[in-house]
Amino acid sequence: MKKSLLALSVSIALLNISGIAQAKTDLTAATNISAGKTKSASCAGCHGEDGNSIMPLFPKLADQNEEYLIKQMQAFKDGTRTDATMSGMVAGLNLQDMQDIAAFYEKQKVTKNTLPPIESNDEGMTAEASSELSDAEALASAEEKAAANKQAAQEQQDALLALGYDVYRNGDLEREISACIACHGPNGEGNKPASFPSLQGQHADYLIKTLTDFKNNVRSNNPDNMMHMIAHKMSEEEIKAIAYYVSVMKGN
Numbered sequence: 001m002k003k004s005l006l007a008l009s010v011s012i013a014l015l016n017i018s019g020i021a022q023a024k025t026d027l028t029a030a031t032n033i034s035a036g037k038t039k040s041a042s043c044a045g046c047h048g049e050d051g052n053s054i055m056p057l058f059p060k061l062a063d064q065n066e067e068y069l070i071k072q073m074q075a076f077k078d079g080t081r082t083d084a085t086m087s088g089m090v091a092g093l094n095l096q097d098m099q100d101i102a103a104f105y106e107k108q109k110v111t112k113n114t115l116p117p118i119e120s121n122d123e124g125m126t127a128e129a130s131s132e133l134s135d136a137e138a139l140a141s142a143e144e145k146a147a148a149n150k151q152a153a154q155e156q157q158d159a160l161l162a163l164g165y166d167v168y169r170n171g172d173l174e175r176e177i178s179a180c181i182a183c184h185g186p187n188g189e190g191n192k193p194a195s196f197p198s199l200q201g202q203h204a205d206y207l208i209k210t211l212t213d214f215k216n217n218v219r220s221n222n223p224d225n226m227m228h229m230i231a232h233k234m235s236e237e238e239i240k241a242i243a244y245y246v247s248v249m250k251g252n
C-alpha cells in the first residue's frame with residue numbers, strides 16, 4: 001500500500017516536471033515567434049509582413065519549415081548559396097536571430113496562388129503553314145478566332161499542368177528523375193523532420209528560377225546535391241510544368 005502510494009506520488013511528481021518542461025518550451029517558442037516578428041521587419045518589404053511576398057521572384061517564407069529557413073539563411077551568410085540581395089540581408093543576423101525569424105515564418109499561413117496567364121504559343125508557325133491558314137482565317141470571324149486562341153491556350157495550359165502532375169507524382173524512372181512527392185509530400189507540404197522544404201503556395205516564377213539554378217549549379221548548397229542531380233535531368237519544359245503545377249497545388 002505504502003509502496004504504491006509512493007509510486008503514485010513519484011509519478012505525479014514526474015508528471016508535474018514534464019508539465020513544467022512543456023510549459024517552458026511553449027513559452028520559449030512563443031518568445032521566439034514574437035522576437036522573430038520584430039526582427040523580420042527588414043524582410044517585410046520583399047517577403048511580405050507575414051512571409052507572403054507579392055513579387056513572383058521573391059519566395060514566400062510563410063509556413064516554411066523552420067530548419068530549412070535557418071539553413072538557407074546560414075547558406076546566404078557563409079556564401080554557399082549566393083544571391084547579392086540576400087547575402088547583404090543576413091550579414092548582420094546571428095543564429096538566435098535566424099531561429100527567431102524562422103520560428104515566426106513557420107507559424108504564418110501561406111496564401112494561395114492563381115495560375116499565371118499562359119499565352120498561346122503559335123509564333124512557331126512556318127510561312128507556308130500561315131499562308132495555308134490565311135484562307136481559313138479569312139472565313140473565320142474575329143470572334144471565332146479569339147475563341148479558338150483561348151481554347152488553344154487553355155489546352156496548352158492543361159497539357160502543362162498534366163505534365164507537372166505526372167513528374168511530381170511519378171518522376172521518370174528511366175531518366176532517373178525521382179518523384180518529387182517522395183520528399184516534398186502529396187500536397188507539397190514538405191517534410192519537417194527531414195527538413196525538406198514545403199513547396200506549397202510558392203510562386204511559379206521563383207520555382208522556375210531556383211530549379212534552373214539547381215540545374216545549372218548556381219544553387220548547390222543542398223545536402224548530397226540531391227536537387228542538383230534531379231534538376232539536372234529535367235528539361236526546361238518539365239521545370240516550367242512542375243512550377244506551374246506546384247504553385248497552385250491544393251493544400252489540405
Ligand code: HEC
Binds near residue numbers: 086
Ligand atoms: C530586397 C529584397 C529582399 C529582402 C529585403 C529580403 N530578401 Fe530574402 N530573398 C530575396 C530574394 C530575391 C530571394 C531569392 C534568392 C534566390 O533566387 O536564390 C530571397 C530568398 C530568401 C530565402 C530563401 C527562401 C527559400 O525558399 O529557399 C530566405 C530564407 C530569405 N530570403 C530570408 C530573408 C530574411 C530573413 C530577410 C530579412 C532579414 C530577407 N530575406 C530580406 C529578396 C529579399
Ligand code: HEC
Binds near residue numbers: 059071168181195242
Ligand atoms: C530525395 C529527396 C528529394 C526529392 C526526390 C526531391 N527533392 Fe526537392 N528538395 C529536397 C531538399 C533536401 C531540398 C533543400 C535543398 C537545400 O537545402 O537547399 C529541396 C529543395 C527543393 C526546391 C527549393 C525550394 C525553395 O524554397 O527554394 C524546389 C523548388 C524543389 N526541391 C523541387 C523539387 C522537385 C520539382 C522535385 C521532383 C522533380 C524534387 N524537388 C524532388 C529534396 C528532394
